[in-house]
Amino acid sequence: MTHTAPPPGATAALVLADGTVLWGRGIGATGRAIGEVCFNTSMTGYQEIMTDPSYAGQIVTFTFPHIGNVGANPEDIETGTSAARGLVLRDDITEPSNWRATRDFDDWLQSFGLIGIAGVDTRALTRRIRDAGAPTGVVIHAPDGKFDIPAALAEAKAWPGLEGMDLAKDVSCTQTYRWDETRWALATGYGKLENPKRKVVAIDFGAKRNILRCLASAGCEVTVLPATATAEDVLGHAPDGVFLANGPGDPAATGTYAVPTIKALLDNGLPIFGICLGHQMLALALGGRTEKMARGHRGANHPVKDLTTGKVEITSQNHGFQVVPESLPNTVEVTHVSLFDGSNEGLRLKDRPVFSVQYHPEASPGPQDSHYLFQRFVDLIDAQKR
Numbered sequence: 431m432t433h434t435a436p437p438p439g440a441t442a443a444l445v446l447a448d449g450t451v452l453w454g455r456g457i458g459a460t461g462r463a464i465g466e467v468c469f470n471t472s473m474t475g476y477q478e479i480m481t482d483p484s485y486a487g488q489i490v491t492f493t494f495p496h497i498g499n500v501g502a503n504p505e506d507i508e509t510g511t512s513a514a515r516g517l518v519l520r521d522d523i524t525e526p527s528n529w530r531a532t533r534d535f536d537d538w539l540q541s542f543g544l545i546g547i548a549g550v551d552t553r554a555l556t557r558r559i560r561d562a563g564a565p566t567g568v569v570i571h572a573p574d575g576k577f578d579i580p581a582a583l584a585e586a587k588a589w590p591g592l593e594g595m596d597l598a599k600d601v602s603c604t605q606t607y608r609w610d611e612t613r614w615a616l617a618t619g620y621g622k623l624e625n626p627k628r629k630v631v632a633i634d635f636g637a638k639r640n641i642l643r644c645l646a647s648a649g650c651e652v653t654v655l656p657a658t659a660t661a662e663d664v665l666g667h668a669p670d671g672v673f674l675a676n677g678p679g680d681p682a683a684t685g686t687y688a689v690p691t692i693k694a695l696l697d698n699g700l701p702i703f704g705i706c707l708g709h710q711m712l713a714l715a716l717g718g719r720t721e722k723m724a725r726g727h728r729g730a731n732h733p734v735k736d737l738t739t740g741k742v743e744i745t746s747q748n749h750g751f752q753v754v755p756e757s758l759p760n761t762v763e764v765t766h767v768s769l770f771d772g773s774n775e776g777l778r779l780k781d782r783p784v785f786s787v788q789y790h791p792e793a794s795p796g797p798q799d800s801h802y803l804f805q806r807f808v809d810l811i812d813a814q815k816r
């Protein structure tokens with residue numbers, strides 16, 4: 431895998447912190463970007479993945495070779511800007527072939543400032559991440575073929591890594607806003623929620639739009655608050671329930687401002703539902719612990735067992751940290767477990783209307799097996815209201 435000089439025609443390089451240099455062809459924006467190199471096994475949904483705020487500080491390696499082949503459209507995005515740092519592909523991006531495409535994927539990457547490399551042996555890179563963990567990497571796109579590899583290597587070596595990094599504040603909204611677009615909006619153009627039955631405050635640690643759509647589709651009027659919102663800010667909106675969003679970075683670092691808020695909300699007795707980073711921070715607020723995973727879960731095919739029903743669901747996942755179930759107090763019941771590695775995928779409180787999952791029930795991309803969780807949340811809200 432190691433080379434010293436750019437091979438003829440190379441316009442991009444991926445420099446790993448251990449000195450490995452992978453050469454390829456540049457895609458998207460030019461320049462260089464640094465991040466943790468992870469892999470995602472999804473076969474579809476590359477736009478949603480590249481705009482998922484949880485990927486802040488990461489360079490995504492797609493294990494599926496045909497990325498970009500259906501082009502890009504203005505709808506399949508999870509935020510208006512991208513938080514991910516870059517991407518690594520096996521094959522070159524081809525001409526778009528899909529009726530929904532409004533532009534070429536390469537073009538779209540440029541407009542989002544995303545730097546990428548194609549022509550990499552992504553299978554070898556993925557095995558390496560699987561066996562040795564996610565390395566820091568610098569992706570360089572230099573159409574002039576001029577690479578400063580020693581500088582990139584020094585940068586990669588100096589990067590502190592995601593552990594201890596708080597990135598939620600960077601990707602969260604800065605102002606409170608109302609969300610009322612349902613899941614039907616994309617298909618029909620008429621997706622505004624009429625007569626919502628419940629008021630939900632969503633704390634935005636890096637929320638994906640489709641989560642907000644799923645909450646609206648379940649009949650919730652959703653008010654979105656910035657990540658640093660206090661319990662008073664939340665309660666000021668007189669919500670029937672609180673949603674804790676997904677987000678990037680290390681939950682322990684984000685917890686410095688989010689955990690006190692969540693603790694106060696728990697004391698208040700409101701129904702609470704958390705997803706991914708929201709799940710991890712709920713666990714911290716309950717006195718539990720989180721840790722970095724050896725290789726993380728990123729893909730749209732992860733089997734999870736719901737221990738409360740015995741059913742297995744195929745889930746969409748994107749996380750590199752996990753809740754340590756043994757660290758949770760006995761007021762907590764573990765409700766979901768990964769059938770890949772046995773790690774924790776969900777919890778609920780035995781004495782309060784509070785639950786959370788580690789995976790992404792809104793999918794986007796991914797199977798819709800887990801949409802029932804949004805119904806579970808509104809059922810808890812309705813029971814509490816009665």
Ligand SMILES: NC(=O)CC[C@H](N)C(=O)O
Pocket residue numbers: 484675676677678679680681705706707708748749750751752
């Ligand atoms: N999707 C998420 O919310 C990710 C949570 C957290 N940043 C992790 O990597 O584990």
